[in-house]
Amino acid sequence: MAYSELRTTENSIKTSTQLNKKNIQNGNKDDFFARKQRLAQQRKSLPIASVEKRLVEEVRKNDTLIIVGETGSGKTTQLPQFLFNGGFCREGKVIGVTQPRRVAAVTVAKRVAEECGVELGQRVGYSIRFEDMTSNSTRIKYMTDGLLLREALLDPFLSRYAVIIVDEAHERTVHTDVLLGLLKNVQKARSQSSSQQCNTEKNKSHNNSAMDDNENSQCFSLLIPCQGRKYPPLKLIIMSASLDAKGFSDYFGGAKAVHIQGRQHPVDILYTLHAERDFLEAALITVFQIHLEEGPGDILVFLTGQEEIESMERLVKDRVQQLPEDKHKIQTVPIFSSLPSEQQMLVFRPAPSGFRKVILATNIAETSVTIPGIKYVIDPGLVKARCYNPRTGMESLITIPTSKAQALQRSGRAGREGPGKCFRLYPESEFAKLADSTVPEIKRCNLSNVILQLKALGVDDIIGFDFMEKPSRMAIVKSLEHLFLLGALTDDYKLSNPVGNQMARLPLDPIYAKSLILASEFNCLEEMLITVAMLSVDSIFYTPREKMKEARDAKKSFASQEGDHLTLMNVFRTSAEFLEKRKMSGSKDKTAERSLGKWCRDNFINSRSLKHARDIHSQIRGHVEQMGLRVTSCGDEMLQFRRCLAASFFLNAALKQPDGSYRALANSQIVRIHPSSVFFRTKPECIIFNELVRTNDDFIRNITRIDPLWLPELAPQYFAAQS
DNA sequence: GAGCACTGC
Structure with a gap:
């Protein structure tokens, strides 16, 4: 296939030595010190290290700071340490760092704890759903952005935090967007609480005296819980990898933006001369072009979904047979989120000696999973995206062109360990036409959950809320109606009590939260807890193409004539009984869990989904018990349970x-x-x-x-x- | 007789 000239995008900066995994496991004293020294060296060599003093100074001077840091700048691991050393944690205050993904929160926290030479969960810790690795002494806390939002329900002023760093803000997840709006309010309210004494007597009811104008009325409700208390101003740092800081700066009233150099190897970007009609065929040709003409290095191909990945795998295997025997050394490895984890792990295994690995991936490989050894990226420029139609309330998945930012993110995957190449399967003129960045998720999803959260945080005027990018009025109104029909809102669209308040406390889809409240009245909360946990996870049943018949038979053994809800409940209960029996017969927890894994394989159940459902089940059970709902079972009275499903x-x-x-x-x-x-x-x-x-x-x-x-x-x- | 990008509480 013909490609236009090579172009170099970024300058090369030499990387320091790679980590040696073996040494981490060795408790050997020499290794310990060697490693410690290496860590210190690595820290010093990071681009961000040279600007430590300046950064701390900027944070001191500015209440809000935008930091644009390219990949490899070290911003996520270093900045919190700089601020800690700069004295921002005085009086027991905490530096909170939010991440859009759980794995990132965990891995970064581990790394930073090691760099600081402290035990994880002490000075440096993390907190994600189902897992809290923090203590009273934690001063640098990594967490998911969704978790901080939940924390805000209990502590509307985020009073424990002196600094909050929102990392990866350019990804613009729903949680990030809601969090930014919330933090803006909290910051305003806290700076007012510290400059202006709240008057406890006068401010019992809604009274605007503490605010200067109407625009501020939304943070007024946030102020109520802090009456009479004083808080130090909240330092806010928004970190983004996209080069466009202006949007964030404008949103935060012209906040100062600083740029930190990254450390990526150069990636040559190549475009096709003409538009390609069949992107699968074009990708296939490019794979072999690289295989036959380029030097060693693995190839990462971005495809839209499981189906394309599976057919591409077959195409590569067929085509390789047409090559001379000495060119056969290609190994394809698929990865997408619904693939069982054992199979996902195969992408990390190096290809057999002399083989070239071709990874066929969805955009899981864009941010969530970093695969070593990639030198070539093939990017057809397409992505499957969720769309929401507020008029019909229907979600759909459609294939659309990527944004420029996404294309950049994909090509960057080729330059992590050395210079790389990215083949974009479209002409350069098409790249210019792409949107700069992906439409934020908040503009293309159902807002019921967001609105319920905001209402619980005291934001009553949703349409007037200062979103960085406002969702459509129709989407907001539709969700308000939905919440009203569920009984979460009163006639004047305020959060209802107790139903709306209880629903907001449950980390579930609002309709599932409501079903739990109803179930306690129908005496079948036991059953409903299992049902909503199972409904809240990805597909429980796993049907590999080559074992369709067996998978279908396995599924039949759980089927209930009453419907899918009871079928899911059968799976949950059967697996729980299995686990219980194992533990009763003396198996250790770990061993029992492992045999549950086998049980899942035998029954074509996705064990990751089942584990997730079990976690949700126990978490939600704790919540409803705390709320004082009665957890009772309807036993064999399935009619009663179905009536509850109908009511819900x-x-x-x-x-x-x-x-x-x-x-x-x-x-x-x-x-x-x-x-x-x-x-x-x-x-x-x-x-x-x-x-x-x-x-x-x-x-x-x-x-x-x-x-x-x-x-x-x-x-x-x-x-x-x-x- | 279909086919499910990816996160998160």
């Missing part, structure tokens, strides 16, 4: 049509039962469902049969007017 998910009720499709009662939309449902063949007259996704058709998933007469009985406020 009445917004998703549907009636069978003569042609076997269904009509959703809420909006008369015609939908079809997904083939993964137990009701794909035997179709009941009336059902409730949990998920509506558009793929080749408008499919509904997770379905239970109900009696249509229950609907007006259990949700009269909704169905009375309609019948």
